[in-house]
Amino acid sequence: MTLRIYNFLGREKQEFVPLEEGRIGMYVCGPTVQDYAHLGHAKTYISFDVIVRYLRFSGYDVLYVQNITDVGHLLETGEDRILKKAQQLQAKPMAIVEHYMREYFADMDALGVRRPDISPRASAHIPEQIEMIQRLLEEGHAYEVNGNVYFDVTTAHDYGKLSNRRIEQQQAGAREAVRDEKRNPEDFALWKRAEPEHILRWNSPWGEGFPGWHIECSAMSRKYLGPTFDIHGGGIDNIYPHNENEIVQSECANHAEFARYWMLVGTLLVPDPIDGTPVKMSKSLGNFIRIRDALQQYRPEVLRMNALSVQYRNPVVYSDEAMQSMQAGWERLYGAARLVRQQMNTAPETDDGNAFLEVLDKTRAEFIEVMDDDFNTPKAIAALQELTREVNSLLNSDQTIGLSTLQAINTLYEELGGEVLGLIPAAEAEAGGDSRREAGLIELLIELRAKARAEKNYAEADRIRDRLQALGVVLEDRPDGTIWRVQ
RNA sequence: GGCGACGUGGCCAAGUGGUAAGGCAGGGGUCUGCAAAACCCUUAUCGCGGGUUCGAUUCCCGCCGUCGCCUCCA
Structure with missing residues (x-):
């Protein structure tokens, strides 16, 4: 069983072979x-979260690095974005980026996205960036003009190899005013001179300024992963110019291959309010929904389900309709996992139901096979859904199921659905300590209702059920008793 | 204009050179005091036109359509 990854560099699925056996460097x-x-952002980072989780599940020792960009870049108007924000809020720029960085982590935590091993900040790696720029200058790949330093793309024979853009194809100045300072329209800034009004600025051999957009990733990936590392990921919308420029400046500065496998994830789309066609969710279009706002409406697992419902390279639509479908699908999955846990409390210590272990083995093998094939999460989820049908059938059959069988089912759900995909919450997350009293009260009401039902006092039984329903507590009568869940 | 991706049942979405997973929704049924949940049954020849092939949804060409990038964006 070998892992295969679609490598954007070369545009084909390739067998994954890490530089060092058993270890993966990933940026x-x-x-x-x-x-x-x-x-x-949620779509992208959930995708990579599952990729990293699965790599670790497969036994790899992964070093996962993800940068935090906090130095600010130029708008078309020439204003610094973070500076602009700082003026609005009357705050120091570093306080602004500190704030949003913390909130970013909070949002990712809420989504169940595990934190990277290293989250290097661009502002904390200015010397490394300057050093790399100097190397590029020494090697003749860059030139300085008036305190700005540009990379000369004509000095790299293979510029454009990731995005398949060749220099001569570009329409110079088509949508961008050609700066007279640049030798070629595709040349990009490595270092920018800071105008007097810029607050974010650092000393450099070329005067006070700030780094260009792409150099931070080159400098920081080199620092923590070395000149050549295994996997580089990102959103496909950054393939050009960002990723392309990262590659060219890194390979020219390091005289070494940069990342060996490029994994780029598809965009999150949202229906256009006018005609309903899906368009990219982005800041500039103003059609974005904050993660924290979406979490008011949907559980994190349901948001994850949506992101994982397509193969990571494909775009996915976020809409009420789609989310309701995800919600329903997730509830069936989780309902079965939860029922298994509930049954474990009362199951006999027999080995009845052991024949089911075969189904579990089959599910596990199927899951691994499809995830090994370029992380096919839709198929992996399908495997869990098929398992769920079997589990529900088993649980609804009249045969008694032994504890060991239930435990085996639960373990599989927790491993594949929980540990790898992050779709099934851990058992301990279900009932917090402060809800124990509430659970006791609900169970008391269930007892009263059971008494009423035994006396065929259905009016009273239904009244209790309806009142609980109104409070968001759903009762389900099963042959062996009534179970409840919070809606 | 250039580069790239995609177009599969009502909706979403896998997939394969030999007539197509899974989910959601709808319809019918089983179970239930009634529900809820679950389970069973039920709907597709894969954008259009050519070509290659014994055979294509899957390979090639053209066309149409949608999206992304070419400017800060995950």
Whole structure:
């Protein structure tokens, strides 16, 4: 069983072979912390979260690095974005980025996205960036003009190899005013001179300024993962110019191959309010939904389900309709896992139901096979859904099921659905300590209702059920008793 | 205009050179005091036109359509 990954460099599925057996160095482009994260970020980082979780599940020792961009970049108007925000809020720029960085982590935590091993900040790696720029200057790949340093793309023979853009194809100045300072329209800034009004600025050999957008990823990935590492990830919308420029400057500065496998994830789309066509969720279009706002409406697992409902390279739509479908699908999955846990409390210590272990083995094998094939999460979820049908049938049959069988089912749900996909919450997350009293009260009411039912006092029984329903507590009568859940 | 991705049942979405997973929704049924939940049954020849092939949804060409990138964006 070998892992295969679709490598954007070369555009084909390839067998994954790490540089060092059993270990993986992985870098994923992180967010610019200038505002609250939205669902587009959620899609990308949930995708990589599951990829990293699965790699670890497969036994790899993964070092996962994801940068925090906090140095600010230029708008078309020439204003610094973070500076602009700082003026609005009358606050120091570093306080702004600190704030949004913390909120970013809070949002990701809420989504069940495990934190990267290292979250290096661009502002904390200015010397490394300057050093890399100097190397590029020495090697003749860059030139300085008036305190700005640009990379000369004509000095790299393979510029454009990731995005398949060749320099001669570009329409110079088509949508961007050609700066006279640049030798070629595709040349990009490594270092920018800070105008007097810029607060975010650092000393450099070329005067006070700030780093260009792409150099931070090159400098920080090199620092923590080395000149050559296994996997580089990001959103596909950054393939050009960001990823392309990262590659060219890193390979020219390091004289070494950069990332060996490029994994780029598809975009989150949202229906256009006018005609309903799906369009990219983005800050500039103003059609974004903050993660924290979406979490008011849907559980994190349901948001994850949506992100994982397509293969990671494909785009996915976020809409009420889609989310309701995800919600229903998730509830069936989780309902079965929860029922298994509930049955464990009363199950006999027999080995009845052991024949089911075969189904579990089959599910596990299927799950691994499809995840090994470029992380096919839709198929992996399908495997769990098929398992769920079997589990429900088993639980609804009149045969008694032994504890060991239930435990085996539960373990599989927790491993594949919980540990890898993050869709099934851990058992201990179900009933917090403060809800024990509430649970006791609900169970008391269930006892009263059971008494009423035994006396065929259905009016009273239904009244209790309806009142609880109104409070969001749903009762389900099963042959062996009534169970409840919070809606 | 250039580069790239995609177009599969009512909706979403896998997938394969030999007639197509899974989910959601709808309809019918079983179970239930009634519900709820669950389970069973039920709907597709894969954008259009050519070509390659014994055979294509899957490979190639063209067309149409949608999205992304080419400017800060995950």
